[in-house]
Amino acid sequence: MIRSRTTALATLAVAALALTACSAGSLGSSDSGGGGDAxxxxxxVDNGEQTVKTAEQLGKDFTAKNPxxxxxxxxxxxGSEGDNIVKTRLSTxxxxxxxxxxxxxxxxxIAPQKNLVPxxxxxxxxxxxxxxxxTVTAGGQIYGAPYGGFMGGAILYNKPVYARLGLQVPKTWAEFMANNAKIKAAGIAPVIQTYGETWTSQLFVLGDFHNVAAAEPDFADKYTKNQAKYGTSPAARKGFEHLQQVHDLGYENKDFASAKLPDGLKLLAQGKGAHYPILSAVVSDLAATYPNSTKDVGLFAIPGxxxxKNGLxxxxxxxxYIPTSTTGAKLDAAKKFLGFIASKxxxxxxxxxxxxxxxxAVKDCKLPADVPQVVxxxxxxIDKDGSSSLALEFLSPVKGPSLEQxxxxxxxxxxxxxxxxxxxxxxxxKQALQLGLAGW
Known part of the structure; x- marks a missing residue:
């Protein structure tokens, strides 16, 4: 698995307590809070730098509208320490x-139907x-507003390399491998791998889940019930087969065993590597280190x-979320805050x-004009129906800690x-048995 979201974003350097007594009172009906008490x-939120910056900006802009x-x-x-804090505070x-x-x-x-306000x-x-x-629904009820944007498990690619070699973005694995052959012949590493940071090795498997779901729509449900497996599902096994095929054909960069994320981004930005299967969130690192590359590096879904049925x-x-311990005027204010977060x-x-x-994740929201090409x-x-699927970890609690190895x-x-x-x-x-899941 690609660790928990907060841990993964901390690893990428992008985007991871005591209560203060507050005044109570009732809110008025206007956006400003009306004539009620403040x-x-x-x-x-987690203590990741970007997470905190975003939370503070949301609070500032919300208060400007609701004085x-x-x-x-x-x-x-x-990470896990933060998870434990959340669960403890909800339970108490x-x-x-x-x-x-x-x-x-x-x-x-976190037992949303027990601990959260629908x-x-x-x-x-x-x-x-x-x-x-x-992903925020339980028992048919929505519980949360989106914080941040979607992240894709995809292939980042160097657009100038594609233009120079006359290549088209592939929609099938066969087309992708044909492109790799032409790229290798041009003296460029076709597929960048950075096994010096083991988590980066997982994308050909985890990022392939849209293709698994397209071939076996009920895979996630059966997987959770121990009725489907990677070793016996032809569709699920292909992620591992793709990893092997890329290696067997010599399509990796020469230093794949020791290279790390910054090395991979350098190869990609400089056009010394053409493809990098990775999480799209690394674009923030790319922009910070190689700002001129944000227009030269694009993204496409891992082909099936x-x-x-090509999709991301x-x-x-x-x-x-709002916990059930929030009541009265604070609950009214909290609902307004979530409504603000889930708006343009x-x-x-x-x-x-x-x-x-x-x-x-809000349909009315448009991307700023200056976002990187990857985004x-x-x-x-996201816009086209059927062209994106959630990663397996959002559909099943069954994960293994050793996938990256x-x-x-x-x-x-x-x-x-x-x-x-x-x-x-x-x-x-092992994890399924620890969770006590039926069928294991």
């Missing part, structure tokens, strides 16, 4: 008035992207077998806070694809 909302409501940002650690009724946390399977793990009666729910909406695997944004004004506020690294290339996949072995020629897929099935079994 209300302060405590907003808990009777102040948003105070509090922070927690990222000591959570802040609103808080940011993961969507998907980790959202389900937002199904709020009109902004209809304006959410369907992929995101499904059927061009008609996406990681949904985190959500902002909220998207604009988040864009002001820093580089936009993925399309927004622009993601938007059509296994994909390094397969991508390095140490282990064959079939063996790697079967080994990962054993890896996930």
């Amino acid at each position: 209300v302060t909302l405590n907003f808990l 009777g409501i102040t948003v105070k940002v509090e922070t927690r650690p990222a 009724g000591d959570m802040t008035d609103v808080f940011m946390y993961n969507s998907g399977s980790l959202f389900q793990a 937002m199904g009666d709020q009109p902004w729910g209809a304006g959410l992207d369907d992929n995101f909406k499904s 077998d059927d061009a008609a 695997t996406v990681w949904a944004p985190a959500g902002v 004004e909220g998207c604009d506020s988040q864009a002001k806070a820093g580089a936009v690294t993925g399309p927004f 622009q290339d993601m938007q059509p996949y 296994i994909t390094v072995e397969v991508g390095s020629g140490i282990r064959k694809a079939a063996a790697g897929a079967s080994l990962y099935d054993e890896d996930v079994k």
